[in-house]
Amino acid sequence: xxxxxxxxxxxxxxxVYDLKGRRIGRVKDAAVVPLVHPSRLDRILVGGxxxxxxxxxxxxxxxSLDEGIHLNDEQLVPYHDDEYMLRLSRxxxxxxxxxxTGRKVVRxxxxxxxxxxxxxxxxxxxLEIDIGIRSIFRRVLQGVMPPRWxxxxxxxxxxxxxxxxxxxxxxxxxxxxxxxxxxYSKLEQMHPADLADIVEELGPAEREAxxxxxxxxxxxxxxxxxxxxxxxxxxxxxxxxxxxADIVEEMSPDEAADILNELEEETSEEILDEMDSAEKxxxxxxxxxxxxxxxxxxxxxxxxxxxxxxxxxxxxxLRGSEDLLDGLNTLFLIDGEERLTAAVPLARVMIAEPGxxxxxxxxDTLIQVPVDEKEDRVTETFDKYNLLTLPVVDEDGKxxxxxxxxDVISVLRAR
Amino acid sequence: MKAxxxxxxxxxxxxxxxxxxxxxxxxxxxxxGGILTYSQAGARFGYLPLWTLLPITVLLIIAQEMCSRMGAxxxxxxxxxxxxxxxxxxxxxxxALLVVVNLTNVMSEFAGVATSLELFGISRFISVPLAAAAxxxxxxxxxxxxxxxxxxxxxxxxxxxxxSGFLVKPDWKEAALYSVKPVLLLEPAYIYMxxxxxxxxxxxxMQFYLQAAVVExxxxxxxxxxxxxxxxxxxxxxxxxxxxxxxxxAGAIYATGPKDIKDASEAAVGLKxxxxxxxxxxxxxxxxxxxxxxCILPLSTAYSVCEGLGFESGVNKRLxxxxxxxxxxxxxxxxxxxxxxxxxxxxxxxxLLSQVLNGVLLPLVLIFMILLINKxxxxxxxxxxxxxxxxxxxxxxxxxxxxxxxxxxxxxxx
Numbered sequence: 001x002x003x004x005x006x007x008x009x010x011x012x013x014x015x016v017y018d019l020k021g022r023r024i025g026r027v028k029d030a031a032v033v034p035l036v037h038p039s040r041l042d043r044i045l046v047g048g049x050x051x052x053x054x055x056x057x058x059x060x061x062x063x064s065l066d067e068g069i070h071l072n073d074e075q076l077v078p079y080h081d082d083e084y085m086l087r088l089s090r091x092x093x094x095x096x097x098x099x100x101t102g103r104k105v106v107r108x109x110x111x112x113x114x115x116x117x118x119x120x121x122x123x124x125x126x127l128e129i130d131i132g133i134r135s136i137f138r139r140v141l142q143g144v145m146p147p148r149w150x151x152x153x154x155x156x157x158x159x160x161x162x163x164x165x166x167x168x169x170x171x172x173x174x175x176x177x178x179x180x181x182x183x184y185s186k187l188e189q190m191h192p193a194d195l196a197d198i199v200e201e202l203g204p205a206e207r208e209a210x211x212x213x214x215x216x217x218x219x220x221x222x223x224x225x226x227x228x229x230x231x232x233x234x235x236x237x238x239x240x241x242x243x244x245a246d247i248v249e250e251m252s253p254d255e256a257a258d259i260l261n262e263l264e265e266e267t268s269e270e271i272l273d274e275m276d277s278a279e280k281x282x283x284x285x286x287x288x289x290x291x292x293x294x295x296x297x298x299x300x301x302x303x304x305x306x307x308x309x310x311x312x313x314x315x316x317x318l319r320g321s322e323d324l325l326d327g328l329n330t331l332f333l334i335d336g337e338e339r340l341t342a343a344v345p346l347a348r349v350m351i352a353e354p355g356x357x358x359x360x361x362x363x364d365t366l367i368q369v370p371v372d373e374k375e376d377r378v379t380e381t382f383d384k385y386n387l388l389t390l391p392v393v394d395e396d397g398k399x400x401x402x403x404x405x406x407d408v409i410s411v412l413r414a415r
Numbered sequence: 416m417k418a419x420x421x422x423x424x425x426x427x428x429x430x431x432x433x434x435x436x437x438x439x440x441x442x443x444x445x446x447x448g449g450i451l452t453y454s455q456a457g458a459r460f461g462y463l464p465l466w467t468l469l470p471i472t473v474l475l476i477i478a479q480e481m482c483s484r485m486g487a488x489x490x491x492x493x494x495x496x497x498x499x500x501x502x503x504x505x506x507x508x509x510x511a512l513l514v515v516v517n518l519t520n521v522m523s524e525f526a527g528v529a530t531s532l533e534l535f536g537i538s539r540f541i542s543v544p545l546a547a548a549a550x551x552x553x554x555x556x557x558x559x560x561x562x563x564x565x566x567x568x569x570x571x572x573x574x575x576x577x578x579s580g581f582l583v584k585p586d587w588k589e590a591a592l593y594s595v596k597p598v599l600l601l602e603p604a605y606i607y608m609x610x611x612x613x614x615x616x617x618x619x620x621m622q623f624y625l626q627a628a629v630v631e632x633x634x635x636x637x638x639x640x641x642x643x644x645x646x647x648x649x650x651x652x653x654x655x656x657x658x659x660x661x662x663x664x665a666g667a668i669y670a671t672g673p674k675d676i677k678d679a680s681e682a683a684v685g686l687k688x689x690x691x692x693x694x695x696x697x698x699x700x701x702x703x704x705x706x707x708x709x710c711i712l713p714l715s716t717a718y719s720v721c722e723g724l725g726f727e728s729g730v731n732k733r734l735x736x737x738x739x740x741x742x743x744x745x746x747x748x749x750x751x752x753x754x755x756x757x758x759x760x761x762x763x764x765x766x767l768l769s770q771v772l773n774g775v776l777l778p779l780v781l782i783f784m785i786l787l788i789n790k791x792x793x794x795x796x797x798x799x800x801x802x803x804x805x806x807x808x809x810x811x812x813x814x815x816x817x818x819x820x821x822x823x824x825x826x827x828x829x
Contacts, residue, residue, distance in 0.1 A: 094498050107725030109503060136724060139503040204490040204635070230633045 132160025220250030245274030254299030298401030447527025457664030486629030494723030519769030521751030527705030585666025614821030
């Protein structure tokens with residue numbers, strides 16, 4: 001027999017009959033117990049004459065839209081609230097969930113289930129979460145006209161639903177999250193920018209739940225993709241200082257400094273205290289600069305070599321700083337007093353002989369800005385000289401950091 | 416002393432950071448309909464109705480404060496919360512009502528644009544399509560931050576009413592006296608007018624807009640103290656503007672001969688004997704108020720509906736990502752502006768209908784608000800405290816009573 005579908009709206013208020021065919025009540029809610037089975041409807045809650053009863057899935061003989069639910073067992077237990085149950089009407093319907101494949105936050109309108117035959121019993125399995133107009137239509141008319149009519153009328157409206165497997169429930173309470181077996185590991189596979197979009201749409205408690213549980217590296221990437229600096233700060237503030245510090249450590253120092261700058265002094269000190277000393281001192285240095293100056297825009301992730309170094313030395317240095325490689329396009333040369341002397345495009349290093357002095361590969365003119373240069377002038381400089389990377393030097397001409405094109409784009413976008 | 420000063424500076428900085436939602440919502444409350452009501456009050460009864468502004472401000476503050484608190488604490492919009500706590504069907508019904516009520520409101524805003532610019536000799540067939548296009552582009556092509564700045568700037572233009580109030584040279588002594596001295600005339604027209612003044616004060620869309628704007632701005636419970644002050648300042652500003660509208664009409668029209676006016680532009684014309692400037696400023700203020708509300712209403716409606724029903728929304732989404740949002744937004748503007756150009760469109764009847772539906776919707780919104788704000792699992796320590804709750808319930812019951820009375824009077828009046 002072909003699989004039959006049943007919507008949750010149709011299950012609600014469906015009559016339940018005992019072995020002798022007497023009606024004992026109507027369905028009030030139903031629950032999945034994720035620790036036992038991820039999609040089977042394990043419990044159905046029935047509103048009896050005086051109180052609610054709990055039906056286990058194996059106490060049910062048959063389920064059908066026209067005939068209701070028939071039982072095969074008399075031993076029904078009264079309902080008591082069980083924290084391992086994900087109740088569809090209470091916990092799922094009308095709430096926001098994350099559609100992992102569609103990469104967005106959606107609101108649950110209805111749930112589509114399949115009636116499956118197993119050991120001579122009918123079992124309900126959750127198939128899809130319904131969103132979109134068709135399910136709104138069904139919910140609004142539920143109970144107003146017979147279910148068969150609604151089914152016929154809704155045929156014209158295209159369905160819109162997401163598979164239960166890819167629906168991620170958001171639960172702020174960590175205890176309940178464990179009991180309901182909810183994890184956000186699926187979210188870690190997403191592109192950080194998509195994850196950031198999702199997080200932006202959720203409420204503060206749900207945001208915190210996600211950042212609290214996902215891997216710090218993913219969290220750091222997603223956090224830096226969140227567009228609003230204030231929201232970034234709010235998220236960081238809501239986390240435990242240790243977790244916040246783990247995330248901040250994974251961020252690039254300039255972004256970390258920007259966010260910490262938004263926080264109240266006490267909170268940012270708490271987070272800094274939890275960080276490793278190397279990252280801490282880098283971030284601290286950046287915290288002293290004004291937001292709208294070159295010092296505030298720059299980061300300290302660069303590769304600098306002595307100005308006598310050769311291509312061979314450069315290769316060795318690059319091998320030693322693999323975590324910087326992603327965005328790297330320029331090497332910097334400094335003299336004995338750490339003063340910046342030249343900038344070398346990485347591409348030229350690639351095609352040069354191993355013994356060539358880096359100095360000979362350098363750009364003719366060295367373009368640099370002081371740490372207190374205004375933001376406007378920095379963006380102008382980028383535009384004028386078509387730069388990807390711009391070195392920033394302190395009063396003594398020492399290399400303090402670099403500004404990269406993405407920093408400039410963020411500044412321009414923020415206007 | 417120094418510590419005190421730096422603390423003050425900190426709070427001032429936070430105040431400016433949260434400035435926007437409460438202020439804009441309260442000021443937009445003085446839209447074309449509000450201006451008409453206050454003009455009528457001043458033109459017919461002079462300074463007598465001024466005392467109502469004080470209690471009106473208190474009612475407005477109580478209602479607005481609840482929404483901004485819910486937004487700051489939960490980080491969710493009002494329609495989101497109603498959906499999550501009360502289910503889809505009730506949300507659907509409320510949103511359907513909200514669309515109809517706000518559509519008629521948009522119509523009256525565009526009517527305000529048309530009549531105010533006609534005072535400057537600009538035909539409505541030019542002004543209304545241009546205004547509609549400008550409104551559409553402003554929001555679709557802008558982002559929340561820049562739009563908010565424009566809105567705050569538009570708030571400044573309400574100062575035109577203050578100036579025209581001065582230009583009319585009203586009797587300040589009487590104005591001051593009647594601002595604090597309640598006068599109750601047992602005259603039906605007077606009572607109707609009082610009910611009308613309170614009835615136009617709290618509209619359903621304001622609650623949705625305010626809470627959504629608080630959320631959008633990212634105001635949190637921590638900054639709530641400043642946000643509350645912002646709401647209060649906004650409400651007081653609104654009352655000040657209303658005061659000057661009444662005073663201007665009292666000084667200009669009532670002083671020369673009390674009469675009924677049917678249109679806010681009629682009030683502007685009444686100011687003419689007091690100089691070209693008084694007239695121009697009053698008309699410009701009407702235009703500003705109308706187009707300002709015409710920007711906010713369609714946007715706020717589309718947002719509330721899409722959030723409540725779970726459609727994608729937001730001006731930063733593309734048309735293909737959020738089709739229903741853009742459809743609703745565009746339809747509200749096109750229909751709202753279109754009917755103004757439609758000869759013989761029964762605008763008065765539509766506005767009456769909207770008042771009736773408003774009377775159905777507002778009680779629902781207010782009751783849901785108060786139920787939501789008292790939910791411990793939602794608001795935590797931020798639920799209403801004892802006497803605030805009593806005041807809120809009083810406000811809700813009082814507003815519902817007056818709104819229903821207002822509806823009854825409107826129906827009888829036609």
